[in-house]
Amino acid sequence: MLPKPIQNFVDLFAKLPSIGPRQATRLAFYIKTLGDAPVADLAKAVDDLRNVKICPQCFFSYLGPKNTCDICNNNQRRKDIIAIVEKETDLISLEKTKKFSGRYLVLGELKKDGVLDSLQKLRLSSLKKMIDKDLGGQAEEIILAMNPTTYGDLNAALILQDLKGRVKKISRLGIGLPTGGEIEFADEDTLGNAIDNRG
Amino acid sequence: MLPKPIQNFVDLFAKLPSIGPRQATRLAFYIKTLGDAPVADLAKAVDDLRNVKICPQCFFSYLGPKNTCDICNNNQRRKDIIAIVEKETDLISLEKTKKFSGRYLVLGELKKDGVLDSLQKLRLSSLKKMIDKDLGGQAEEIILAMNPTTYGDLNAALILQDLKGRVKKISRLGIGLPTGGEIEFADEDTLGNAIDNRG
Known part of the structure; x- marks a missing residue:
């Protein structure tokens, strides 16, 4: 039912502490609506945690x-x-x-x-x-x-x-x-x- | 006080609905501890939302x-x-x-x-x-x-x-x-x- 990238986002983020599947689903749709540049910024913000x-x-x-x-x-x-x-x-x-x-x-x-x-x-x-x-x-x-x-x-x-x-x-x-x-x-x-x- | 990538993560994620600065900070530290490969997976999951x-x-x-x-x-x-x-x-x-x-x-x-x-x-x-x-x-x-x-x-x-x-x-x-x-x-x-x- 959910598009694969949304489902994948939900699967991964629902595992994080204090985020459940419902919040993860709402986040995915919300983030999607922000548009390409903000999505890329959020992705980079996650990725950059590797530099810490x-x-x-x-x-x-x-x-x-x-x-x-x-x-x-x-x-x-x-x-x-x-x-x-x-x-x-x-x-x-x-x-x-x-x-x-x-x-x-x-x-x-x-x-x-x-x-x-x-x-x-x-x-x-x-x-x-x-x-x-x-x-x-x-x-x-x-x-x-x-x-x-x-x-x-x-x-x-x-x-x-x-x-x-x-x-x-x-x-x-x-x-x-x-x-x-x-x-x-x-x-x-x-x-x-x-x-x-x-x- | 916070390392820049953590602060940046907090700034961006605290703006999302139902995530505040406190939850964003805990998430950043938690995600960091997962190690490089899971961090990259999470980043890609966010980035892939652009394909939707x-x-x-x-x-x-x-x-x-x-x-x-x-x-x-x-x-x-x-x-x-x-x-x-x-x-x-x-x-x-x-x-x-x-x-x-x-x-x-x-x-x-x-x-x-x-x-x-x-x-x-x-x-x-x-x-x-x-x-x-x-x-x-x-x-x-x-x-x-x-x-x-x-x-x-x-x-x-x-x-x-x-x-x-x-x-x-x-x-x-x-x-x-x-x-x-x-x-x-x-x-x-x-x-x-x-x-x-x-x-």
Whole structure:
């Protein structure tokens, strides 16, 4: 029933998180009506995501010729204070508060069952290697900046266990974040307070 | 803060209906993590939408070498019974019921203020020309298959006015559709009943 390019678009985009087949179908028809040039622009915008690199140290995305991202390259930022976040968008929200001048580790979206997947384990290993190599085996502070939800707590406990002995102080984001809420949706003030009052 | 390709993706995709900046940002990071080949596939799926043609008669999308779409090309379908729908997805929902064997006119998304825009007026003109040229000036039936909402009713009244004299019978989709509901979300049975009981 659907023309093949529309069906193909729907099949691929319906698999993306928070886009279902219905939204994908409406998007396909909508995008089609924009005309050839805007369609080409959208296609290029998708394709250009391939140019984005993943920082081998913190696993945030970056662009440019360097081997690590702007945050990891910034010597003004303390290397021995590391915030472990779940998603890139959480890192961005924290950066916007301008209250944190350490480094990050982007862990990847946490499973609801509180089990770290192999990618997350690899990323934690990479952090531990960095601590051993660059920080003499012990970081000053690690902030477990996960959402204050049940599975965030579960995962924080697992990570805490994993990093034992390699860090002087472990903290979580403090008051300001309502329990059950999500970092992404907090306003900058609330999130700034949470950084100030971490512990 | 965001790498340029991500920012560019967000800027373009946040403009699409029902995608905001937050969802666009999450999509960009998610798509990036899929790896190069899936990113290229998604980009191509968008780009290939350019190959879809718009039928000059009913304004539905189609693919192929012909000048009109499969529905308009199908001589088994009555040319003198026309369902006027708002969106392509409404046409698809009606087709799935297999209860309608006439033709369509896709009018484009209706404004909430009950005023037809210039594109919609052009499409109605094209229908009127077809009626004059191919149907001797009068269609057998036109089904105003708009949503049974306030602005659907408003627009249906405008179209009714516009087509006066060019059609023997004007109908709306019948019982089965709850007032205030939307065609897209009706199950096939309900929608089939609505076609059977149109009037």
